[in-house]
Amino acid sequence: MTSFPAWAIWALLSAVFAALTAVLAKVGVQGISADYATLVRTVVILCVLALLVPLSGQWVDPRSLPARSLLFLALSGLATGASWLCYYRALQLGEVAQVAPVDKLSVVLAALFAMAFLGERPSPREWLGLALVGGGVLVLAWRR
Structure with missing residues (x-):
């Protein structure tokens, strides 16, 4: 294990x-x-x-x-x-269920800032995860 x-x-x-x-x-x-x-x-x-x-x-x-x-x-x-x-x-x-997910967009932004300012380069697997997080934020924040 x-x-x-x-x-x-x-x-x-x-x-x-x-x-x-x-x-x-x-x-x-x-x-x-x-x-x-x-x-x-x-x-x-x-x-x-x-x-x-x-x-x-x-x-x-x-x-x-x-x-x-x-x-x-x-x-x-x-x-x-x-x-x-x-x-x-x-x-x-x-509501917490609205605010917390949008706040977690910081995950995606942190990766983008790390690329721009620190020269970090996410792997394809990490890009997929970032896209899923970003998509999840949009799904949770989007209200009809």
Whole structure:
């Protein structure tokens, strides 16, 4: 029997937690602004990571990090924040079953951005999977 690679297990756990995020957030944004809900979520994440990183021995002096890494992590943080703000606003306006599939279009976009900016080249099998994901998003998002 073939075992899953470590990255696949972590990616599957990410998907499970992302699914929980959508359902829990839908309930959480009721009666408050989407932006404030995003702030609360961010503070919780900050507190958890502020405990986890030092306790797991992963803390390093930020001044020792390469400037390029800090720049791209900062840009990634801005993109994450924008994504979360948009996601919570979408959850306020739509149903989880509508919002979550469209959000997963990020799978296809990430592959396209990786091609354009990182030089990655998906295999034919990966292209098929990306096409299926994209098609699935369209099927789930399309309403009569």
